[in-house]
Structure formats: C-alpha cells, structure tokens
Amino acid sequence: MFRKYVGIDFVDFLIQSGATIAAAIMLSSMTQPQEEIGVSVAFLASLGVLAWRRKRAALEPREPSTGEVAAQRIMELEDRVAELEQGQARVLELEERLDFAERLLVRQREAERIGPGEG
Numbered sequence: 001m002f003r004k005y006v007g008i009d010f011v012d013f014l015i016q017s018g019a020t021i022a023a024a025i026m027l028s029s030m031t032q033p034q035e036e037i038g039v040s041v042a043f044l045a046s047l048g049v050l051a052w053r054r055k056r057a058a059l060e061p062r063e064p065s066t067g068e069v070a071a072q073r074i075m076e077l078e079d080r081v082a083e084l085e086q087g088q089a090r091v092l093e094l095e096e097r098l099d100f101a102e103r104l105l106v107r108q109r110e111a112e113r114i115g116p117g118e119g
Contacts, residue, residue, distance in 0.1 A: 007054030016053075020046035 002010045020042060027038030 003057075007057050008050070012053070016046065016050055 002013070006013055008016070023046070024039045024042035027042045028035040029038075031038035
C-alpha cells in the first residue's frame with residue numbers, strides 16, 4: 001500500500017529519511033553561520049534522489065503481492081466454477097431431451113409392432 005503511493009517500500013523510505021536527516025545535520029554543522037543553506041541542500045538532494053528512485057521503481061515491472069495473486073486465483077476459480085455450472089445445466093437439459101426422444105422412439109416402435117387398428 002505504501003509503495004503504491006510513495007513509489008518505494010516503507011523500509012526504503014525510512015532509510016532515505018534517516019540519510020536525509022544525517023546529511024542535514026552534517027551540512028548544517030559545516031555551514032555554521034548559515035545553517036539553513038546546508039539543511040536546504042540536504043533536503044533538496046534527498047528529494048531529487050527520492051524522485052529518481054520513484055521513477056526507476058515505476059519503470060521496473062512489479063511482481064504482484066501474495067494477496068493479489070490469491071485474489072486473482074480466486075477469481076479464476078470462480079470463473080471456472082461458473083463455467084462448470086453452465087456445462088452441468090446443459091448436460092441436464094440434454095439428458096431430458098434424450099429421455100424424451102427415447103420415449104418417442106419406444107412409442108413409435110410399439111405402435112409399429114401392434115399395427116394399425118382394426119376399424
């Protein structure tokens with residue numbers, strides 16, 4: 001979920017944040033009279049790296065998560081069950097038609113065996 005909105009995993013985001021804070025502290029101590037410049041440079045550089053990582057992550061094919069795979073598998077199984085139910089309904093209808101045809105044949109054979117009625 002976090003990767004969907006930010007572009008990187010939560011752990012990667014924490015590492016990025018920690019590195020940014022460390023760089024900001026280091027640069028603020030190096031630019032003592034104007035600390036804001038060092039902090040600003042650190043945060044701008046971090047945002048640039050974050051944007052580059054997001055772009056790279058968006059270009060890479062993402063493997064679906066376990067939950068997505070399970071949801072897709074469930075949908076496929078539900079589709080197969082629906083197809084099987086439709087096939088079962090067709091088989092039942094064909095059985096009924098076959099029974100009807102057999103009864104008609106039996107009646108026709110009995111009528112031929114008995115012969116025409118005497119008048």
